[in-house]
Amino acid sequence: MSLVQSLWILLLTLCVLGCNATDGVGQQLHECVATALQPSECAEAVVSPPDAESLRNYEKEAEDSRVRKHYSDMRRFQTEDFTRRMEKKFGGFTNANMTIRQAFKLLENYVDASDPDVSLPNVIHNFMAAEAARKAGKPDWMQLTALLHDVGKLMFAWGEEQDGMSGRPDGRQYSLGGDTWVLGSPIPSVAVFPEYNMLNADHVALNGTENNKLGMGLRSFRFPWGHDEYAYRFLAHPANGCKLPEVALQIVRLHSCYPLHSKRAYDHLLAPGDEEILQRVIEFNKFDLYSKADETLKDMDRLWPYYETLIDKYFERGANGLLHF
Ligand SMILES: [Fe+2]
Numbered sequence: 011m012s013l014v015q016s017l018w019i020l021l022l023t024l025c026v027l028g029c030n031a032t033d034g035v036g037q038q039l040h041e042c043v044a045t046a047l048q049p050s051e052c053a054e055a056v057v058s059p060p061d062a063e064s065l066r067n068y069e070k071e072a073e074d075s076r077v078r079k080h081y082s083d084m085r086r087f088q089t090e091d092f093t094r095r096m097e098k099k100f101g102g103f104t105n106a107n108m109t110i111r112q113a114f115k116l117l118e119n120y121v122d123a124s125d126p127d128v129s130l131p132n133v134i135h136n137f138m139a140a141e142a143a144r145k146a147g148k149p150d151w152m153q154l155t156a157l158l159h160d161v162g163k164l165m166f167a168w169g170e171e172q173d174g175m176s177g178r179p180d181g182r183q184y185s186l187g188g189d190t191w192v193l194g195s196p197i198p199s200v201a202v203f204p205e206y207n208m209l210n211a212d213h214v215a216l217n218g219t220e221n222n223k224l225g226m227g228l229r230s231f232r233f234p235w236g237h238d239e240y241a242y243r244f245l246a247h248p249a250n251g252c253k254l255p256e257v258a259l260q261i262v263r264l265h266s267c268y269p270l271h272s273k274r275a276y277d278h279l280l281a282p283g284d285e286e287i288l289q290r291v292i293e294f295n296k297f298d299l300y301s302k303a304d305e306t307l308k309d310m311d312r313l314w315p316y317y318e319t320l321i322d323k324y325f326e327r328g329a330n331g332l333l334h335f
């Protein structure tokens with residue numbers, strides 16, 4: 011054995027011993043050894059955020075029938091016809107008039123059944139995302155966008171179990187949360203649980219028509235009815251007087267479409283200018299994902315005054331204004 015080989019084995023041994031320091035980092039080091047990365051690459055892998063790999067782990071959650079059931083229901087029931095029916099039901103924003111803070115009060119008991127990373131009431135997750143954007147020094151419009159990105163889940167307050175709008179985590183929530191896709195195109199195989207794609211009647215009918223809308227641009231995309239689409243329309247509704255920039259509204263609308271912004275399955279449908287929006291969605295998603303820790307953000311009351319100044323700035327009627335939900 012040469013001196014170089016001996017040194018290499020010594021390095022690997024030290025790397026393996028180091029694995030015992032902490033589980034997450036140890037696992038990464040272990041993978042460095044297993045995949046025979048060079049030491050510099052190994053060091054780089056260790057300093058990268060360990061959370062990234064553990065989040066959105068749908069394989070780990072495959073045994074979790076709650077998440078599986080959610081996605082099979084979503085694929086089965088979220089069709090063009092269903093979306094049109096929900097647009098009629100919710101698109102007029104006649105369900106309630108209330109302040110954003112009152113809307114958040116309603117969300118306090120809602121837990122998202124489709125999310126494998128978090129079992130907290132959604133309202134806490136909203137504050138976590140907003141605080142993560144604030145701590146990262148992002149502009150105030152991005153912080154407020156993070157606070158509001160999941161507000162559409164409050165459709166559960168007026169929706170029905172049979173339409174997938176239950177507020178209970180053991181109820182049907184297939185039209186509230188979950189990764190989405192673009193209507194009018196076959197559902198891509200990179201969507202989570204692609205084995206359920208064939209349950210979707212539109213997908214079956216559209217098979218083989220992948221390229222029929224080349225370059226249409228994401229502003230022409232239509233999406234299954236869910237919290238993203240509802241919240242986007244809520245913010246865009248003229249009567250609600252929202253002054254957030256258009257990119258903020260697009261972040262809200264697109265944030266659950268992972269096949270679009272992360273898996274890049276719809277690049278052939280994009281138009282000039284869309285890439286900038288997708289990059290903003292990806293930037294935002296860090297705050298959506300990495301803020302999902304199962305720890306309690308204790309004092310939401312303490313945070314409200316700050317966020318109400320942002321609502322004052324970006325809504326014509328201010329934080330005390332009643333908005334149409
Ligand atoms: Fe969301």
Ligand SMILES: [Fe+2]
Pocket residue numbers: 135139159160298
């Ligand atoms: Fe979220």
